[in-house]
Amino acid sequence: MTDNVESTEVDVYEKEHSKDEMKRQVISFALMIVFTLASFGLVASGKFSSMVVIPLILIMALVQVAFQFYYFMHMKDKDHEMPSTLIYGGVWCAALTFTALAVVTWW
Amino acid sequence: MSYDESLFPEKLPHNPEKATLEGRNKFMGLWFFLGGETVLFASLFGTYLALKDSVHTGPTSEELFGLPLVFLMTVMLLTSSLTSVYAMYHMRNNDFKKMQLWLGITGLLGIGFLICEVYEFAHYITDYGFTFRSSSFGSAFYTLVGFHGGHVTFGIVWLITLMLRNAKRGLNLYNAPKFNTFSLYWHFIDVIWVFVFTVVYLMGKVG
Amino acid sequence: MSTATMTQKRSFGAALWDYLTTVDHKKIGHLYLAGGAFFFLLGGLEALIIRIQLMFPNSDFISAGLFNEMLTMHGTTMIFLAAMPILLGLMNAAMPLQIGARDVAFPFLNALGFWLFLFGGLLLNLSWFLGGAPDAGWTSYASLAMYSSGHGVDFYVAGLQIAGAGTLMGGINFIATIVTMRAPGMTYMRMPLFTWATFITSVLILFAFPALTINMFLLMFDRMFDAAFFNVDLGGNTIIWQHLFWIFGHPEVYILILPLFGLFSDIFATFSKKRLFGYTAMVFATMLIAFLGFMVWAHHMFTVGMGPVANSIFAVATMAIAVPTGIKIFNWLATMWGGSITINSAMLWSLGFIPSFTIGGMTGVMLGSSVADYQYHDTYFVVGHFHYVIVGGTVFGIFAALHYWWPKMFGRILREGLGKITFVLFFIGFHLTFFVQHFLGLMGMPRRINTFLPGQMLDTGNLISTIGAFFMTAAILVFVYNIIVSARDEQAPADPWDGRTLEWAISSPPPYYNFEQLPLVRGLDPLWVEKREGNGKMLPGEPLDDVHMPNGSILPFLMSFGFFVAGLGFIYQTDSKLWFLALYGGMAFALGCMVVRSLKDDHGYYIKKEELQKALDREAK
Numbered sequence: 001m002t003d004n005v006e007s008t009e010v011d012v013y014e015k016e017h018s019k020d021e022m023k024r025q026v027i028s029f030a031l032m033i034v035f036t037l038a039s040f041g042l043v044a045s046g047k048f049s050s051m052v053v054i055p056l057i058l059i060m061a062l063v064q065v066a067f068q069f070y071y072f073m074h075m076k077d078k079d080h081e082m083p084s085t086l087i088y089g090g091v092w093c094a095a096l097t098f099t100a101l102a103v104v105t106w107w
Numbered sequence: 108m109s110y111d112e113s114l115f116p117e118k119l120p121h122n123p124e125k126a127t128l129e130g131r132n133k134f135m136g137l138w139f140f141l142g143g144e145t146v147l148f149a150s151l152f153g154t155y156l157a158l159k160d161s162v163h164t165g166p167t168s169e170e171l172f173g174l175p176l177v178f179l180m181t182v183m184l185l186t187s188s189l190t191s192v193y194a195m196y197h198m199r200n201n202d203f204k205k206m207q208l209w210l211g212i213t214g215l216l217g218i219g220f221l222i223c224e225v226y227e228f229a230h231y232i233t234d235y236g237f238t239f240r241s242s243s244f245g246s247a248f249y250t251l252v253g254f255h256g257g258h259v260t261f262g263i264v265w266l267i268t269l270m271l272r273n274a275k276r277g278l279n280l281y282n283a284p285k286f287n288t289f290s291l292y293w294h295f296i297d298v299i300w301v302f303v304f305t306v307v308y309l310m311g312k313v314g
Numbered sequence: 315m316s317t318a319t320m321t322q323k324r325s326f327g328a329a330l331w332d333y334l335t336t337v338d339h340k341k342i343g344h345l346y347l348a349g350g351a352f353f354f355l356l357g358g359l360e361a362l363i364i365r366i367q368l369m370f371p372n373s374d375f376i377s378a379g380l381f382n383e384m385l386t387m388h389g390t391t392m393i394f395l396a397a398m399p400i401l402l403g404l405m406n407a408a409m410p411l412q413i414g415a416r417d418v419a420f421p422f423l424n425a426l427g428f429w430l431f432l433f434g435g436l437l438l439n440l441s442w443f444l445g446g447a448p449d450a451g452w453t454s455y456a457s458l459a460m461y462s463s464g465h466g467v468d469f470y471v472a473g474l475q476i477a478g479a480g481t482l483m484g485g486i487n488f489i490a491t492i493v494t495m496r497a498p499g500m501t502y503m504r505m506p507l508f509t510w511a512t513f514i515t516s517v518l519i520l521f522a523f524p525a526l527t528i529n530m531f532l533l534m535f536d537r538m539f540d541a542a543f544f545n546v547d548l549g550g551n552t553i554i555w556q557h558l559f560w561i562f563g564h565p566e567v568y569i570l571i572l573p574l575f576g577l578f579s580d581i582f583a584t585f586s587k588k589r590l591f592g593y594t595a596m597v598f599a600t601m602l603i604a605f606l607g608f609m610v611w612a613h614h615m616f617t618v619g620m621g622p623v624a625n626s627i628f629a630v631a632t633m634a635i636a637v638p639t640g641i642k643i644f645n646w647l648a649t650m651w652g653g654s655i656t657i658n659s660a661m662l663w664s665l666g667f668i669p670s671f672t673i674g675g676m677t678g679v680m681l682g683s684s685v686a687d688y689q690y691h692d693t694y695f696v697v698g699h700f701h702y703v704i705v706g707g708t709v710f711g712i713f714a715a716l717h718y719w720w721p722k723m724f725g726r727i728l729r730e731g732l733g734k735i736t737f738v739l740f741f742i743g744f745h746l747t748f749f750v751q752h753f754l755g756l757m758g759m760p761r762r763i764n765t766f767l768p769g770q771m772l773d774t775g776n777l778i779s780t781i782g783a784f785f786m787t788a789a790i791l792v793f794v795y796n797i798i799v800s801a802r803d804e805q806a807p808a809d810p811w812d813g814r815t816l817e818w819a820i821s822s823p824p825p826y827y828n829f830e831q832l833p834l835v836r837g838l839d840p841l842w843v844e845k846r847e848g849n850g851k852m853l854p855g856e857p858l859d860d861v862h863m864p865n866g867s868i869l870p871f872l873m874s875f876g877f878f879v880a881g882l883g884f885i886y887q888t889d890s891k892l893w894f895l896a897l898y899g900g901m902a903f904a905l906g907c908m909v910v911r912s913l914k915d916d917h918g919y920y921i922k923k924e925e926l927q928k929a930l931d932r933e934a935k
Contacts, residue, residue, distance in 0.1 A: 014121045015200070022196055029189045036185065036304075040178050043309045050313040061305040065298050072192050072294045079125070082493050083138035086517065090142035093521040093561075093608055094149030100557045100612070101153025114917065128494065132419040136490045139520060143482065147524035150561075154532065154543065154554055161549025163542075239541055243549035246541035250531070268912055281915065 028067040035060045115279045119201045123283035130284035137288040141295050148299050151254055152306060155247040159311065163242035166235050168311030177308045180223045181300065184259075187216035188297040191290045198286055203277045206286070207270060213293065214266045217259055224256050248307070255303055258296050265289055335866035337421035338826055339406045342428050343723060346403025349432050353395035356439070358790060360388040365747070365783040368776050371768035381764035382449035383466065387439075389452030390470065393566070394477055395435040397708050401573050402427075402484050404715050405512045407723050409488065411817035411824065412509045414497025414833045414840075414855075419490035420483075421864040422911070427483040429874035434477025437881050441469035451762060453563070456544040456555035459533060465885055468537060472881035475530045476874070478523050485519030488512055497816070498855035499835035503597070506815045506839075507590060510597050511576025514604045515569050521608065522565035529558040538888055556618065560611035568607040570704060572600060574711025575642055578664050581718055582646050583839070584811055585661045586653025592645040593838060599638035599645075606635045616687045625684040632682035639675055643668060659733030660811075663714035666741050667707060674702030677752065692762075695755025701748045713737070713793070721806035725823045729803075732796040736789045743785025750775045750782075814839035819852045821933075827863060830926040832856050858930075861921040869907045876904030 039057045042048060070076040075084050113127075120126045125134055159168060194209035228249070231237040239249045266289060273282050324332075333341060364384050367375045376384065410418055418424050441447045448470035450459040459467045492513045496505070505513075533555065535541035542548035544555060583590040590596060612620060612628040646668065655661070677699040681687055690696055713736070721727045754775045759766060766772045809818040816833060817824075819841050834855035837843040844850055883897025 011121075018196060018199055022192075025189070025192050029185070029192075032185055033182070036178075036181055039305065039309055040174060040181075043312050044174055053313050054310055057305050057309050061301050064301050068188065068294055068298050068301070072188055072297075073291055080138075082135060083142075086139050086142035086489070086520070087145070089517060090145035090521060094145045096608060097146060097149040097525060097558075097561050098153045098156075100561065101150075101554060102156040131494050132490050135493050136420060136486055139486045139489050143486070143520045143524050146521050147528060150525045150528035150558055154528070154558075157551055157554055158543070158549065161542075161551070163548045239535075239539070241542075241548075243542040243545070243551070246535065246543050246550075250535065250541070250543075268909065272913055281917070 025071050028071040032064050032067055035064050114281045119278060119280070119283070121199060123198065123201070123278060123280055124287035125284070127280050127284070130280065130287075133284040133288050134291075137291050141291070144295065144299075148254070148302070151251045152302065155251045155307065158243040158247040161243035163244070165237050165242045165245060168244070168248075168307075169314050171231060171235060171237060172308050172311050174308065174312065176223060176227055177304055180220050180227075181304050183216045183220045183223070184297050184300050187213045187220070188294055190216065191293050195287065195290050198278065198283060201278060206278070207274070210266060210270055210286070214263055214270075217263045217266075217293075221256065221259055221263070224252070224259075252303060252307065255296070255299050258299070262289070262293055262296055265292070332866075334871050335868045337417075337425045337864050337866050337870075339410050339418050339421070339424060340723070340824065340826070342424050343403045343405075343407030345428050346399045346406060346431070347723070349428070349435070350396050350398075350400035350403060353391050353435055353439075354397075354400070355790075357388050357391035357396050358787070360384050360391065362783055362787060364388060365780040367764060368766070369780040370777070371766050371773055373765055376764075378764040379446075379449065382451075382762070383442075383447040385762055386449050386451050386454075386466075386470075387442075387447045390438065390448070390474070391435075392704075393452065393570070394474060395431070395438070397570050397704070397712070398481060399428075399431055399435075400712050401515075401570070401708075402431075402481070404577070404712075404719065405484075405488060405515075405573060408719055408817055409509050409512045410491065410495070411722070411820070411828060412506045412815050413492060413495065413500055414816050414829060414835065415491060415495040416828045416832075416861065417864065418487050419495060420487045422867060422870065423483045423487050425867070426870035426873060427480040427487065429870045430480030430483070430877065431477045433874040433878040434473045434475070434480065434881075437476060437878055438469055438473025441466055441473075444469075453559055454533070454555075455559075456533060456536070456552040459555075460536060460544050460552075467533070468885040471530050471534045471537070472885055475527065475534070476877050476881055478526055478530070479877075480874075481519055482523045482527075485516040485523070488516040489520065492516075497829075497832045497835055500840070501835075503594070504835055504838045504840070506576075507579035507593075507596055507600075508573065508576035511573045511600060514600050515572045518565045518569050518572070518604055518607065522562045522569065525558050526562035529555060529562065532558075534884065538884060553618065556615055557611070560614045561608075564611040564614065565604075565607050567700075567703070568603060571707045571711075572603065574667075574708055574715070575600060577711055577715050577718070578646060578667060579642075579649075580815065581660055581664045581714055582649045584718075584814055585656045585658070585664075586650045587656075587812070588649055588653040589839060589842075590645070591648035591651075592641070595641055596645055599641040602638040603635060606631060606638070610635065610682075613682055613684070613687075616684045617691045629682055629684040633679055636675060636679055643672060658717070658730055659728065659737060660714045660717040662734065662737045663710045663717065666737065667710040667714070670702060670706030670710065670744070673749075674699060674706050677702065690755065692760055693755035694751045694759045694761055697761050698748050698751035698755060701751070705744055705748065713740070718811070719817075720800075721810050721822045722817055723823060724801075725806050726800050726803050727806045727810055728796050728800050732792055732799070736793045736796065739785050739792065740789035743782045743787075743789060746782025746785060747779050748782070750778050754779070809841075814842040816840055816852070819844075825929065827861050827921055827926075830861075830930050831858055858923055858926060860923050861926065862918055863921060864918045865916055867911075867916075869911050873904045873907040876900045876902075876907060880904065 039060050042053050042056060069087065074080065075087070123130075125131050190209050190213045194206045194213060197203075197205040197209060238245055240246070269282075269285055269289060276282075333345060336342060336345075363376060364381070367373055367381055367384075369375075406418070406424065410416070438448075444465065446464050446466050448454065448462070448466040450462050450467055450470075454467060454470055459470075492505070492509060532541075532543045536544050536550075542550050544550045544552045546552070579590050579596055610628055610632045612624060613632045616625050616628075657665070677695070681690055681696065681699055717728055717733055754772055755761075757771055757775075759772050766776065806822040808821045810822070811818070816835075819833060820828060831854035833840065833852035836847075836853075840852065844852055877900060880897050880900030883893050883895070883900055886893040887897055
């Protein structure tokens, strides 16, 4: 196995790298909590009309999900071309299904 | 080199979960499975949206849902997502004990989430008479939220099996991919929950 | 289970055990083919009974209720239990060889997928003996299915749920295989078209089947657990079923045809001795068809009343699919143009496919016009249309594939003379049966009705249609005879067709590890490249080394059996609470098998370098 000849320099670099990575993940977690609070706050306050609130909370949900996928699940890293292609494919089909049932079914 | 030696090297590579072909296959396979799950849940969400106002004689979503409990559940599941990130961080640094510790916390948070969910369902059924059979809204609600809950339950059983099976033998190239696929699956459950609390609870409260 | 190489005669029991526990993609291919063929004959018998009933006006060969069961089971069987498994079998048999892999990514799941399909199919067909088959059409619209008495529709739900789970596993498995296990040098744009089609079809399976899964759950909850999704009294909505069914169902028809588009591309290139014309365009046309295929489902629902805007959008999207399909048809013609063409059975089926499928495509565009569709809807015109694409495309393709790959799968070449008789009989029978149905439909004959009245100008057409069905039956019998007589012929050579792709570089049938050394791919049509620029043999892409192989396992069979028992439990728990024992027992048994699988480490085994060296030396002689 070629991995056994890894030098210690590489190790140090990798350690640094994963520390940075960890920092970014903690920041995304903090942002996700903030978005969650904002969503719940918007609804709990009851001051805004549903036409304002619904698009806003949906957008915040999408941003949170992007954080999950890109940072927590590493979809931003290389080696993830195929996974992200298929996830986006799934999201597209999901959007069609969702729209069909939510919009076209009006009886 | 024999297979066993190649699976249990002296020193693990930096990304042990993707060092073998089996590991890469598991990694890819799980991602593709999640792509399919996206459509699965979209079908459930769509069904829910089509039926959410069909309350028959029962309570509406605005009367039913309480935000504090849902917020607590959200925080628990979000946090468990972060703790499983920590677990994977320690896996990459080949620190088995810390990985098990963080996985254990992840599992506990997941169990806490499930307890809240069971309490919530019981509350709706006993206090409001809102059941799976009482209206189309009821069927759609319990099916959607229940499917998510079922995924959480399956995840916890999976996690416990993994942790117990590997408790005594530490990390190697055979089990590292398994921990990694679990963690991906767990994050995905959280992704679904973000939409559940937004589309079901928050939008249900706004009306 | 490393004894698969034993050449001496084994007892029947040992062979059976070998197939029950196999995880080898080639053997699973055999199993899929055998299972699919069994259900194909069953579905064909049902079709024949339908045609005999409709041979003359006012006929009472079978009762109206039985007719409903026949047409439901004919459609369901042919699509889910015959066409799809045979295609999965062909993919299993050919795709790993075409990309130069030793197996698929998840051999265990591959076996599990097959056994789930088989037990799901058996469960569905058990309904014939247990109080009546499903009778709400293969689409099983909820407004009809909810009021179907007896357990027929319950069997439909449970059987398809189990079989569908198996298909989904197969899809994920093939995608992962193609992504991670291509041989050195086999870039995406060097993959044979059949492999490309397998890849894209698997993506379609991955995104289409979950909608079916959910739909089956909704109907199951409604019928067996008194939920209210489709119960209008409690606010339910049966249109949800239609949307979910067609969100699955329309991609499903592309799942049935795309693999064969890939196959025809390989066949035309091989037997025209020419590189496929417009390879890149073919790949992207396949992708485009798959992409558009997800956005047209509602053209099955034009008469539901979605409104003019939705109808127009779906009509335009539907017609757009004709463009990539046209690109393919013209590329096939251009591949043959100026080629040195060999016409044998495989090529005959492919040549017959082009006009037949094109007719089906044209009536498809007619149906895609939402205004005209109000006239065609639910008539025999629709029946004629989809049989032209499914029989003229999928069934012709399956026969072409069987003639083409039979030597690779079983080591025997099917007899040419008999193959040609099969084709001629089937081709005549197919057009006799279905061409006239378009006109029956235009004259107002509705589909799914058990009889018709005399003196409405429908008599002759129906008689001709039934005569055609007998021709097709005769063709199938000749084909079965062909299989039996050719079994005693001598061993087929490794490369009987002067092939272009990797599967022809190894012996027929291949050794269980496929390649001693993974081949080095130096271009599109890798074997052809070596025939032209090298010595006609593939260069090794890796040094000779021990080869890792997965162990066989009986668990997939047992697990599927557990789900089968649980399925019976689900169906009958409405009659007696005792059946919950079967439900929980079956589930617990299947889950127990999963636990055994995850607790027991399975590192597989090794084939020693020396053994492979011996095989290489034998080949060199």
